[in-house]
Amino acid sequence: xxxxxxxxxxxxxxxxxxxxxxxxxxxxxxxxxxxxxxxxxxxxxxxxxxxxxxxxxxxxxxxxxxxxxxxxxxxxxxxxxxxxxxxxxxxxxxxxxxxxxxxxxxxxxxxxxxxxxxxxxxxxxxxxxxxxxxxxxxxxxxxxxxxxxxxxxxxxxxxxxxxxxxxxxxxxxxxxxxxxxxxxxxxxxxxxxxxxxxxxxxxxxxxxxxxxxxxxxxxxxxxxxxxxxxxxxxxxxxxxxxxxxxxxxxxxxxxxxxxxxxxxxxxxxxxxxxxxxxxxxxxxxxxxxxxxxxxxxxxxxxxxxxxxxxxxxxxxxxxxxxxxxxxxxxxxxxxxxxxxxxxxxxxxxxxxxxxxxxxxxxxxxxxxxxxxxxxxxxxxxxxxxxxxxxxxxxxxxxxxxxxxxxxxxxxxxxxxxxxxxxxxxxxxxxxxxxxxxxxxxxxxxxxxxxxxxxxxx
Amino acid sequence: xxxxxxxxxxxxxxxxxxxxxxxxxxxxxxxxxxxxxxxxxxxxxxxxxxxxxxxxxxxxxxxxxxxxxxxxxxxxxxxxxxxxxxxxxxxxxxxxxxxxxxxxxxxxxxxxxxxxxxx
Numbered sequence: 001x002x003x004x005x006x007x008x009x010x011x012x013x014x015x016x017x018x019x020x021x022x023x024x025x026x027x028x029x030x031x032x033x034x035x036x037x038x039x040x041x042x043x044x045x046x047x048x049x050x051x052x053x054x055x056x057x058x059x060x061x062x063x064x065x066x067x068x069x070x071x072x073x074x075x076x077x078x079x080x081x082x083x084x085x086x087x088x089x090x091x092x093x094x095x096x097x098x099x100x101x102x103x104x105x106x107x108x109x110x111x112x113x114x115x116x117x118x119x120x121x122x123x124x125x126x127x128x129x130x131x132x133x134x135x136x137x138x139x140x141x142x143x144x145x146x147x148x149x150x151x152x153x154x155x156x157x158x159x160x161x162x163x164x165x166x167x168x169x170x171x172x173x174x175x176x177x178x179x180x181x182x183x184x185x186x187x188x189x190x191x192x193x194x195x196x197x198x199x200x201x202x203x204x205x206x207x208x209x210x211x212x213x214x215x216x217x218x219x220x221x222x223x224x225x226x227x228x229x230x231x232x233x234x235x236x237x238x239x240x241x242x243x244x245x246x247x248x249x250x251x252x253x254x255x256x257x258x259x260x261x262x263x264x265x266x267x268x269x270x271x272x273x274x275x276x277x278x279x280x281x282x283x284x285x286x287x288x289x290x291x292x293x294x295x296x297x298x299x300x301x302x303x304x305x306x307x308x309x310x311x312x313x314x315x316x317x318x319x320x321x322x323x324x325x326x327x328x329x330x331x332x333x334x335x336x337x338x339x340x341x342x343x344x345x346x347x348x349x350x351x352x353x354x355x356x357x358x359x360x361x362x363x364x365x366x367x368x369x370x371x372x373x374x375x376x377x378x379x380x381x382x383x384x385x386x387x388x389x390x391x392x393x394x395x396x397x398x399x400x401x402x403x404x405x406x407x408x409x410x411x412x413x414x415x416x417x418x419x420x421x422x423x424x425x426x427x428x429x430x431x432x433x434x435x436x437x438x439x440x441x442x443x444x445x446x447x448x449x450x451x452x453x454x455x456x457x
Numbered sequence: 458x459x460x461x462x463x464x465x466x467x468x469x470x471x472x473x474x475x476x477x478x479x480x481x482x483x484x485x486x487x488x489x490x491x492x493x494x495x496x497x498x499x500x501x502x503x504x505x506x507x508x509x510x511x512x513x514x515x516x517x518x519x520x521x522x523x524x525x526x527x528x529x530x531x532x533x534x535x536x537x538x539x540x541x542x543x544x545x546x547x548x549x550x551x552x553x554x555x556x557x558x559x560x561x562x563x564x565x566x567x568x569x570x571x572x573x574x575x576x
Binding site for chain 2: 140225228267271272275277278295309327332366370372376377378380438439
């Protein structure tokens with residue numbers, strides 16, 4: 001674990017969410033030198049979907065895309081020493097690791113894999129014990145105690161930090177699979193491991209977190225979804241995903257492989273810095289509290305941005321817990337009205353629909369009408385559309401009662417024949433009733449969560 | 458002189474529960490002080506009146522020539538609860554950039570600000 005000043009570690013981002021570009025991981029390990037490949041699979045409600053899958057089949061409950069990704073990068077891992085870190089384990093990291101080993105075995109490469117598995121984030125089996133011992137798991141926004149929805153909870157996972165991943169790497173793992181690790185820990189852990197940063201070197205840890213924040217959404221810092229000069233961002237079809245070139249002193253450079261599309265410049269990285277930002281002074285993670293007002297960015301040649309000056313403070317004694325619970329049902333119905341007077345027709349249809357729902361005595365927690373093409377994204381800020389060629393009427397409802405929502409779904413199609421004229425766009429049939437699995441963010445004392453690391457080979 | 462925020466800044470937005478965040482970044486670093494001065498808490502509250510149900514918080518990041526706003530009650534409950542097309546607040550960024558600023562002519566000229574097109 002040397003940490004000479006000129007040592008550079010390259011961490012590549014290959015997946016910004018479950019559903020991201022399937023080709024990105026392979027492109028990252030084949031397009032140029034990288035030491036680590038980081039894959040982020042977990043969004044807030046992903047855990048509950050995985051929990052449902054595990055209930056149906058105890059061998060499931062992880063992000064299955066990861067197995068394909070591993071297959072596509074296997075030669076780089078076994079022959080060139082690229083290490084992979086992913087939170088693809090979901091609610092079943094052990095099964096995920098075994099699925100990877102199975103694929104490696106088929107390719108005759110199982111002997112070359114050491115898979116570190118991080119567990120301990122799953123609090124679902126311990127939920128009642130935790131509540132009984134005084135952990136209210138209060139909703140961070142509403143202040144309500146978890147007991148109000150306890151019987152509807154589907155999953156509960158603590159966001160864990162980089163320490164167990166660092167341990168897995170120290171024990172020789174070349175693939176690390178975790179459950180609900182923070183997205184940023186996946187980038188931070190290899191830097192701690194390689195540079196031997198202490199658990200109280202707050203500025204360096206904060207730099208590791210911000211490096212993670214910048215690349216955790218994949219191409220969103222390298223020209224994807226970039227508003228700045230978007231027309232001139234080259235070759236999005238061939239976009240290069242970001243790579244962090246990190247140094248022991250906590251400075252790093254955001255780059256991408258040569259001969260790829262997209263663009264990395266100060267504006268593209270700035271946009272990602274502010275993405276999903278709360279109070280910029282306190283970006284709280286299990287490892288450190290990072291201060292985003294200390295980030296300094298500087299152009300460092302074509303498609304290279306240097307990041308420096310980052311400060312951090314000691315971590316808090318809490319961990320965030322991601323809880324998913326059943327929260328009723330919803331459905332969204334749409335119809336398209338054409339010129340002339342498209343908006344007026346859609347507005348009339350909305351009034352007719354609401355009167356009918358009212359006559360039936362149906363009430364909802366939320367009944368939302370949007371006119372797509374006119375005001376669905378900017379509301380009253382949008383300028384008048386003038387003679388819009390078409391307007392989509394989009395009506396959504398939410399209720400704790402499935403039958404109420406189901407009855408609503410039967411009221412859209414009739415409007416085609418018994419409502420305002422020049423209507424189309426109903427070929428998709430009746431709207432589907434969806435069960436809502438909602439997110440309940442809470443805090444828990446760090447001492448409650450014990451992570452474990454196992455290395456399989 | 459009327460100036461569009463769209464011509465002075467770029468932006469990105471995202472969600473945290475029922476809160477949308479909007480980061481506004483000056484297109485030219487020399488325009489940041491003017492943007493910080495114009496985009497007051499009250500100005501942004503007014504801009505989103507009738508669109509969000511909660512309050513607004515404002516933070517400054519001069520290091521990135523950026524401001525960050527938290528718009529509470531912006532997402533009809535947020536996440537999977539939301540019935541909105543923009544349930545994750547992805548385009549509150551461009552809603553913010555619809556703001557029109559009134560800047561004294563001499564200052565606008567000194568900063569080289571582009572005038573808003575005449576509607």
